Amino acid sequence: MNIIALGLNHRTAPVELRERLAVTETRLPEALARLKRWPGIDEGVILSTCNRVELYAVAKDTEYGLESLREYLVTIDSGMSPEQIEPHLYRLEGAEAIRHLFRVTASLDSMVVGEPQILGQVKDAFEAGLAQKSTGVVLNKVVKKAISVGKRVRTETRIAENAVSVSYAAVELAKKIFQNLTEKTVLLVGAGEMGKLAARHLISAGVCHVMITNRNHDRALDVAKRFNALPVPFNEFHHEMAGADIVICATAADAFVINPDDVQRALHSRRNRPMFLIDISDPRNIDPAVGALDNAYLYNVDDLQGHVVTNMDQRLQEARKAEEIVRSEVPSVVTWLKSLEVVPTIVALRRKADEIRRCEIERILAKLGGLSPRQRELVEELAAAITNKLLHSPLITLKAEADSPNGSLFAEAAQRLFDLEKELERIAKESTTERERG
Amino acid sequence: MNVLFFEVTLLLYFLGTTLFLIQLAGRWEKGAQTAFAVAGIGFFFHTLALVSRMIEGGHIPLTTMHEALSFFSWALVLVFLVVELRYRIHILGSFILPLAFISLISAAALPKEIVALEPIFRNVWMHVTFSLLGTVAFAVAFIAGLMYLIQEHMLKSKHLDGLYRKLPALDFLDELNGKAISFGFPLLTLGIITGALFAEFARGSFLNWNAEQIGALGTWLFYLVVLLGRVTVGWRAKKAAYLTVVGFAGVVFTLVGVMLKGQHPFA
Numbered sequence: 001m002n003i004i005a006l007g008l009n010h011r012t013a014p015v016e017l018r019e020r021l022a023v024t025e026t027r028l029p030e031a032l033a034r035l036k037r038w039p040g041i042d043e044g045v046i047l048s049t050c051n052r053v054e055l056y057a058v059a060k061d062t063e064y065g066l067e068s069l070r071e072y073l074v075t076i077d078s079g080m081s082p083e084q085i086e087p088h089l090y091r092l093e094g095a096e097a098i099r100h101l102f103r104v105t106a107s108l109d110s111m112v113v114g115e116p117q118i119l120g121q122v123k124d125a126f127e128a129g130l131a132q133k134s135t136g137v138v139l140n141k142v143v144k145k146a147i148s149v150g151k152r153v154r155t156e157t158r159i160a161e162n163a164v165s166v167s168y169a170a171v172e173l174a175k176k177i178f179q180n181l182t183e184k185t186v187l188l189v190g191a192g193e194m195g196k197l198a199a200r201h202l203i204s205a206g207v208c209h210v211m212i213t214n215r216n217h218d219r220a221l222d223v224a225k226r227f228n229a230l231p232v233p234f235n236e237f238h239h240e241m242a243g244a245d246i247v248i249c250a251t252a253a254d255a256f257v258i259n260p261d262d263v264q265r266a267l268h269s270r271r272n273r274p275m276f277l278i279d280i281s282d283p284r285n286i287d288p289a290v291g292a293l294d295n296a297y298l299y300n301v302d303d304l305q306g307h308v309v310t311n312m313d314q315r316l317q318e319a320r321k322a323e324e325i326v327r328s329e330v331p332s333v334v335t336w337l338k339s340l341e342v343v344p345t346i347v348a349l350r351r352k353a354d355e356i357r358r359c360e361i362e363r364i365l366a367k368l369g370g371l372s373p374r375q376r377e378l379v380e381e382l383a384a385a386i387t388n389k390l391l392h393s394p395l396i397t398l399k400a401e402a403d404s405p406n407g408s409l410f411a412e413a414a415q416r417l418f419d420l421e422k423e424l425e426r427i428a429k430e431s432t433t434e435r436e437r438g
Numbered sequence: 439m440n441v442l443f444f445e446v447t448l449l450l451y452f453l454g455t456t457l458f459l460i461q462l463a464g465r466w467e468k469g470a471q472t473a474f475a476v477a478g479i480g481f482f483f484h485t486l487a488l489v490s491r492m493i494e495g496g497h498i499p500l501t502t503m504h505e506a507l508s509f510f511s512w513a514l515v516l517v518f519l520v521v522e523l524r525y526r527i528h529i530l531g532s533f534i535l536p537l538a539f540i541s542l543i544s545a546a547a548l549p550k551e552i553v554a555l556e557p558i559f560r561n562v563w564m565h566v567t568f569s570l571l572g573t574v575a576f577a578v579a580f581i582a583g584l585m586y587l588i589q590e591h592m593l594k595s596k597h598l599d600g601l602y603r604k605l606p607a608l609d610f611l612d613e614l615n616g617k618a619i620s621f622g623f624p625l626l627t628l629g630i631i632t633g634a635l636f637a638e639f640a641r642g643s644f645l646n647w648n649a650e651q652i653g654a655l656g657t658w659l660f661y662l663v664v665l666l667g668r669v670t671v672g673w674r675a676k677k678a679a680y681l682t683v684v685g686f687a688g689v690v691f692t693l694v695g696v697m698l699k700g701q702h703p704f705a
Contacts, residue, residue, distance in 0.1 A: 162603075173593075175607060176593065176602065176608070177593065177608045177609065178607055178608075179607040179609055271671070271672025272673075272674050272677065273609070274609065274675055291594070303596050307596075307598050310598075
């Protein structure tokens, strides 16, 4: 039994290929049900995002399992042949597969290191697997562990701390001017893509009130509907500025649209409550002199961009710490996986029974004293008969289940019922010393 | 006994201040919690010191300058602990605790003897408590203002690192500033009224134009203007921050003046 992974990501495959092999949310239940029945696969999880398509599985035979997974991957898009995807694939097994999953969940394998979505995506993939019962003892434990490693990396390093996109940088800044964004109002001047993107980020950070204005009023109406915003006629928007805590300016105008006088007036009627102005137009739409006004904070694209670059450098430094955390978490899972195997469990159970028998015989013989050899023999036989008969059916069942997908479940149950931890540890030690000698 | 507790407190506040300053300068993850714990333990001993002094002296220990400064420091740390537990703004400690420590070490430099209270001064603690609590509120306003000015400078100069990350949002600081003054002003007013009543009772005149009385009235007028300015014409944000920083400098100046002259009637 081994854990295996096969997949492709943003580094190994072009976006067109990733798109074709992506398993959408609606198709996921069916795909998981199929994966569960796929030959050579005991458990499986599908992680499909815009940057990666990865299959994690548990297989008895590692090589057969990996080959089987490749064939499965091709069935996602019937127009694909195994040869076509072959050069883009990576295959991992055992500790390497576990480490990879941990790195992915910790966002170390993401296009933008430290991005927040991947942790949620792994959770979703796992929950889908649980719902379809395509996961079992092994993947349940391993994926849960991956999620906790992902969380640990995010809390113990500063990998996800600082904004690394212009829009996020704008949100981060807004939060240093306004404690609570929910009560704040955003005025979006211009209906361009960049402006809309920044507005969308602010809305997802909690902003509820949005006003929008555009030279072409129809477009303003159009965007207003989508953002649930209040449209403002372009020639009146200067009057509305007093009500706006955050102004995003992104028009195609080649002259200043907002001048210091406008902002000064707005600040005056706001009784000097601070204003955050973001100029993301090229050329500038807000007169830089606005930045010199008290309580007005003006940032343009270059300011935000500069901030993003410093943040990115810091993230990469933090990534090194995160790698260390991932590395430290892998061995415990590998050890646990090994303990799930049935054969050592059988050996351990036998040993434990023998030991108990031997101890008890010695104790009772010492008490009885002066027995004839025949009597001694009979006592020993009695003890052996009891232990053997008692262990007969557990051992038969364990042997029978050794090759079934539920084998590990039985092994774990036996370990807990008979408290075999110490014996297993001893067996693991013996096998490593043997391997070293051999 | 109270002196021993006092000295333990002094040591702990020193340690807490050091930890908070290290935390301010560097990126020590666990620093804030450790510093907070040290401040909390210090506060516990400080409370013990005040209570044991009260039992030993048989009256509320707000009679000497040493006692006043110690109480001021105690109330300041209390406010910090409450605000920290409520809002989790670790950086506040890096500003408040040094102030509490300075106040306590000044107290340590002054005579620590318990002065027997003449019957006429029985109720003077009311005047002292109100005035000191008002001063604590102004100290919080001062710190909020100082933090505001630093954060405002960071945002204006577009230097978005270091303190920028640790300091809270501008409008939060402005609100804290406003709240502190609206708490402090009525307290100072009560302090002045009880002081005047006491003066009338003890010496037969409400006002005799000595330095600290003029200082107190000046402070009162200043904060009245600051408070009115905020609610009427929008003296908030940067202006309010400046005014409270300057105002507190005035408060400290008056206090130090009183201390140096040792003139306060009951000192």
